[in-house]
Amino acid sequence: MRYDLLIRGGTVVDPSQGLHDVRDVGLSGGKVTALEDAIPADSAKEVLDADGLIVTPGLIDLHVHAYWGVSTYGIDPDVSNLSKGVTTALDAGSAGALTFGGFRRHTLERARTRLFALLNISAMGIVSSEIGELEDSRWADVGLAVEAGAANRRYVKGIKARLGRHILGESSDIEMLKRAVGAAEGFGGFVMIHVGNSPSPLPKLMSMLRPGDVVTHSFHGFGDGVLEDSGAVVEGMKEAQGRGVVIDLGHGGGGFSFRSAEKALANGVLPDTISTDIHNVSIEGPVYDFASTLTKLMHLGMTLDEVVRRSTEIPARVLGLEGALGTLRVGAEGDVTVMREEEGRFGLVDRLSTATMMGSMAWEPGVWVEASRRLVHVHTVKGGAVYRPWL
Numbered sequence: 001m002r003y004d005l006l007i008r009g010g011t012v013v014d015p016s017q018g019l020h021d022v023r024d025v026g027l028s029g030g031k032v033t034a035l036e037d038a039i040p041a042d043s044a045k046e047v048l049d050a051d052g053l054i055v056t057p058g059l060i061d062l063h064v065h066a067y068w069g070v071s072t073y074g075i076d077p078d079v080s081n082l083s084k085g086v087t088t089a090l091d092a093g094s095a096g097a098l099t100f101g102g103f104r105r106h107t108l109e110r111a112r113t114r115l116f117a118l119l120n121i122s123a124m125g126i127v128s129s130e131i132g133e134l135e136d137s138r139w140a141d142v143g144l145a146v147e148a149g150a151a152n153r154r155y156v157k158g159i160k161a162r163l164g165r166h167i168l169g170e171s172s173d174i175e176m177l178k179r180a181v182g183a184a185e186g187f188g189g190f191v192m193i194h195v196g197n198s199p200s201p202l203p204k205l206m207s208m209l210r211p212g213d214v215v216t217h218s219f220h221g222f223g224d225g226v227l228e229d230s231g232a233v234v235e236g237m238k239e240a241q242g243r244g245v246v247i248d249l250g251h252g253g254g255g256f257s258f259r260s261a262e263k264a265l266a267n268g269v270l271p272d273t274i275s276t277d278i279h280n281v282s283i284e285g286p287v288y289d290f291a292s293t294l295t296k297l298m299h300l301g302m303t304l305d306e307v308v309r310r311s312t313e314i315p316a317r318v319l320g321l322e323g324a325l326g327t328l329r330v331g332a333e334g335d336v337t338v339m340r341e342e343e344g345r346f347g348l349v350d351r352l353s354t355a356t357m358m359g360s361m362a363w364e365p366g367v368w369v370e371a372s373r374r375l376v377h378v379h380t381v382k383g384g385a386v387y388r389p390w391l
């Protein structure tokens with residue numbers, strides 16, 4: 001047989017090739033080996049019928065929490081990612097230098113999801129939701145982070161710094177960010193900052209980032225975000241984005257607001273990458289899964305091609321894996337996501353509504369909207385094979 005797997009008759013949406021048309025995808029040896037108008041069904045060991053469905057490169061989620069059992073937000077990555085159509089995911093700082101060994105052995109090396117990680121600048125990582133990992137700044141040890149990052153370079157793509165008051169306590173966000181950038185430079189990675197409830201203004205924090213560094217929770221709904229009246233945040237985002245800083249969505253339980261995102265989009269700031277921040281508090285809503293997150297951006301006016309590009313081609317580039325991931329070009333890894341676009345009436349919510357306070361910070365309730373179409377995950381293909389954990 002010429003192919004191990006043939007995905008037939010679907011509408012292939014692959015922005016890396018400017019493609020949005022019906023195509024057949026042939027996979028063998030774990031790679032994409034054909035992308036053609038029509039491939040005979042008898043040339044493959046297995047045929048997946050994608051008639052009426054959308055076929056995209058395997059989705060890439062740049063913000064997940066995957067250290068089950070140790071980090072307070074952790075979920076088994078195959079449950080929250082691969083089962084939901086996400087073939088590649090980046091854990092956003094669950095482990096730090098002193099907890100990374102266990103994360104590597106028990107999670108990164110075992111996951112069937114193609115899993116990478118950002119090392120938390122705090123050597124303990126995200127252990128507790130109540131005690132911030134940077135409240136004692138001694139945990140932010142640059143030397144330890146550089147050593148752990150370099151020793152685990154196969155998995156570690158950079159450094160995560162969570163710069164909210166509830167994580168920092170009395171520590172300075174500017175100082176913590178300086179250490180994060182220093183550590184990332186020490187082993188050649190990028191920095192991702194969590195913003196929202198940060199002591200310093202967002203434009204100030206963004207000005208410290210380098211091209212390729214990432215801001216997550218960019219459209220959060222706290223008072224210090226893009227809703228600020230002065231417009232300074234939107235201008236700061238435009239300036240940062242213009243010089244190559246990545247504006248990431250990072251939905252999470254409270255990292256996304258319809259009103260903020262609407263305002264940003266109306267002012268010409270689109271997220272460069274769409275990520276879920278899926279964790280054990282957000283997975284039962286408001287996030288649910290990656291397809292629901294894409295649906296929200298489409299509800300705000302982005303096209304299917306625009307959201308797919310920001311969840312395939314661009315995150316692959318952020319990870320330094322363009323060409324191998326985020327594309328269905330012949331020769332790329334055989335990662336494919338199959339979704340269905342449905343029409344109807346669908347309720348979507350942007351934030352957790354149950355939480356009322358987070359530390360000293362008031363939490364605004366979630367906003368519900370009604371969408372007329374949605375994306376639903378149907379199949380995940382990873383490394384050339386259909387993911388069927390039940391077999």
Ligand SMILES: [Zn+2]
Nearest residue numbers: 063092252277
């Ligand atoms: Zn997160």
